[in-house]
Amino acid sequence: MSSSSSCLFFTFILLLSLFSSSASPSNSTSETVPLRPQREIQKMKLIRKQLQKFNKPAIKTIHSSDGDTIDCVPSHHQPAFDHPLLQGQRPMDPPEMPIGYSQENESHENFQLWSLYGESCPEGTIPIRRTTEQDMLRASSVRRFGRKIRRVRRDSSSNGHEHAVGYVSGSQYYGAKASINVWTPRVISQYEFSLSQIWIIAGSFAGDLNTIEAGWQISPELYGDTNPRFFTYWTSDAYQATGCYNLLCSGFVQTNNRIAIGAAISPVSSYKGGQFDISLLIWKDPKHGHWWLQFGSGTLVGYWPVSLFTHLREHGNMVQFGGEIVNTRPGGSHTSTQMGSGHFAGEGFGKASYFRNLQMVDWDNTLIPISNLKVLADHPNCYDIRGGVNRVWGNFFYYGGPGKNSKCP
Numbered sequence: 001m002s003s004s005s006s007c008l009f010f011t012f013i014l015l016l017s018l019f020s021s022s023a024s025p026s027n028s029t030s031e032t033v034p035l036r037p038q039r040e041i042q043k044m045k046l047i048r049k050q051l052q053k054f055n056k057p058a059i060k061t062i063h064s065s066d067g068d069t070i071d072c073v074p075s076h077h078q079p080a081f082d083h084p085l086l087q088g089q090r091p092m093d094p095p096e097m098p099i100g101y102s103q104e105n106e107s108h109e110n111f112q113l114w115s116l117y118g119e120s121c122p123e124g125t126i127p128i129r130r131t132t133e134q135d136m137l138r139a140s141s142v143r144r145f146g147r148k149i150r151r152v153r154r155d156s157s158s159n160g161h162e163h164a165v166g167y168v169s170g171s172q173y174y175g176a177k178a179s180i181n182v183w184t185p186r187v188i189s190q191y192e193f194s195l196s197q198i199w200i201i202a203g204s205f206a207g208d209l210n211t212i213e214a215g216w217q218i219s220p221e222l223y224g225d226t227n228p229r230f231f232t233y234w235t236s237d238a239y240q241a242t243g244c245y246n247l248l249c250s251g252f253v254q255t256n257n258r259i260a261i262g263a264a265i266s267p268v269s270s271y272k273g274g275q276f277d278i279s280l281l282i283w284k285d286p287k288h289g290h291w292w293l294q295f296g297s298g299t300l301v302g303y304w305p306v307s308l309f310t311h312l313r314e315h316g317n318m319v320q321f322g323g324e325i326v327n328t329r330p331g332g333s334h335t336s337t338q339m340g341s342g343h344f345a346g347e348g349f350g351k352a353s354y355f356r357n358l359q360m361v362d363w364d365n366t367l368i369p370i371s372n373l374k375v376l377a378d379h380p381n382c383y384d385i386r387g388g389v390n391r392v393w394g395n396f397f398y399y400g401g402p403g404k405n406s407k408c409p
Contacts, residue, residue, distance in 0.1 A: 047136045050145065054079065054131040054248060060121060064114035066227060066264050069130040072121035075255070078128070083250035085307045091255045094300055095285035095292050098175065100367040112230070113264040120258055127260040128247055138221055140191060146222070146248030148239045160329070164339060164377040164385040164399040165322030168360065168370055173316040175283025175291075175361030176200060180321075181353045182216055182228055182268050182276050185338035185400070192326040192337045193219040195231070196353065199320040200282055200291070202311030209238035210312040212291050212304055214280050216265055227264035230278070232293065232301075236309045243308075254302035259295055271341065272350050283361040289313065315363075319370075321355045323383065323399050334382060334408050340400020345386040348398060358395040370395045382408035 056078065058071035076090050114127070121127045139145045149159050176198050185194045197215025213233040218226050222245065232252055235243030243251065246262040254261065269275045281294040289306035306313050323339040340353030358370040373395055375385045383401035390396070401408075 043142060044133075046142055047133055050136060050142065051131060051133065053082070056128065058128075059125060062114055062119045062121075062127070064263070065116070066113045066225065068114055068260075068263060069132075070114045070119075070121075070127045070260050070263065071130050072125040072257075073128050075124060075126050075257075078126055078254055079247045079250050080253040080305075081250070083308075086250065086253070086305060091253055092288065092290065092303065094255070095290070095303075096287065096365065098281075098283050098361050098365050098367040101281070111266060112260060113227075113266045114260055115258065116266060123257060125257055126254040127257065127263075128254075129260050129262040131248070135222070135224060138190065138224060140221065146244040146246070148233065148235075148245075160327045161324055162327055162339075162379050162383060163322060163324050164345075164375075164380075164383045164401070165320045165324075166355065166358065166370075166373050166375045166385065166387055166395075166397050166399075167318060167320040167322075168373055169318040171317075172314075172363055173200065173319050173360055174286075174363060174365065175281065175367075176319045176321070177279070177281040177283075177357070177359040177361075177367060178321050179277045179279045179356045180215055181340070181355070182265055182278055183341045183353050184226065184228055184268050185218060185340060185342050187218050187220055187226055187337045188335060189328055189330060189337065190220045192328055192335060193217055193221070194323070194325045194337055194339055195219075196323045196340065196355075197231075197321075198280055198282060199318075200312070200316040201318040201320065202309075202314075202316045203238075205238070207238050207240065208310060210236050210309045211243075212282060212312065212316075214282060214293055216278065223262070225264075228268055229262055229264050230259070230295065232261055234304050234308065236312070251308055252302055252304055256295075256299060256301050259299060259301050261301070269341065269353075271343070275350060277354075277356070279357075283365070283367075284315065286365045319360060321358060322385065322397075323353070325383070325403070327403070334379075334404045336402065336404040338400070338402055339383040342400065342402050344401050345384050345398035352398040353400045354393075354396055354398050356393040356396040358397075373397075379408065381405075 056073040060072035062070040187194050195217035200212040202210045216228045217231050290303040292303045293301045295301050325337050325339050327335040343352050345352050375387045377384045385399040387397040
């Protein structure tokens with residue numbers, strides 16, 4: 001137990017003993033019992049208020065085999081348009097694709113569990129994963145539901161976050177593209193996660209950090225299960241007051257009626273078996289300045305309006321690709337939560353997870369191969385990374401690991 005936790009614990013015991021000694025047996029029940037229900041009532045009121053913001057009226061509802069409920073919401077009623085800067089707007093038309101983009105040689109396009117049997121939302125609507133009371137009751141903070149821990153640095157392992165990433169910096173970046181191998185790594189705690197994603201970053205790793213993020217993640221706290229799920233994230237103030245996962249706040253504008261952000265991905269890769277990946281492209285529309293997201297082969301998901309950001313109004317100054325986990329140090333030792341496939345990079349194809357065909361978007365909206373890619377694992381005995389280049393995969397790397405092991409106690 002930490003010193004702060006010990007202090008709080010002993011303070012609580014002291015107060016409890018003082019209260020117990022001062023209250024008579026005849027009136028202690030009437031004085032103490034109502035306190036907890038009152039807190040619970042206030043918490044449930046807050047949860048229901050939040051759910052009204054998250055869950056918009058739907059014209060169709062789809063029940064997925066994994067337990068998700070997908071609501072088909074008119075696109076102009078989606079959460080994005082609750083934002084003060086976006087109120088009254090409607091989704092933008094598709095932007096100009098980056099020069100050099102080709103749909104040829106794309107990987108198998110992954111599907112989502114909710115739509116495997118032909119279900120879809122009507123034109124003019126978007127599919128939104130319904131948030132439930134149970135989702136919010138699992139959260140460590142109801143008020144910060146759907147947000148990351150404040151001030152998580154991307155260049156360190158602060159707050160228990162550990163990374164194995166490839167990155168480029170020192171230039172101006174207008175987008176990035178990669179194919180990301182999808183696995184089901186083990187996550188041992190409700191308050192840990194494992195993800196693999198692309199980051200577009202601008203500003204400093206202080207209070208003014210801007211990020212745009214997309215990839216797949218396993219987060220028992222957020223979703224209540226251990227399925228890999230397609231996700232997005234954004235912040236304009238280093239994860240303090242702005243931004244969120246998926247559509248859990250106003251910001252990201254979805255334009256697609258076939259992809260549900262936050263829904264489970266299927267199929268997934270298996271050790272020495274079939275390998276599956278998702279292709280993600282993020283780029284800045286040169287005409288309007290918005291940051292667009294494409295999933296798979298030619299499927300536009302939507303965009304982050306440029307007005308959400310400060311530094312990213314112009315361009316990014318760093319791009320990162322790779323994995324991240326949270327290590328809560330259960331029992332005082334390193335977590336056994338896995339990154340990627342749960343195997344080290346040296347095991348290679350079919351065993352270790354990969355990112356391939358790493359590209360960036362240049363100032364003139366041209367998609368070009370990444371150059372000068374650097375790789376970094378902040379705990380290489382727990383999770384590592386190895387880069388390479390070849391004619392088929394271009395720039396690529398393998399990454400990941402098992403977490404706790406004999407060299408990572």
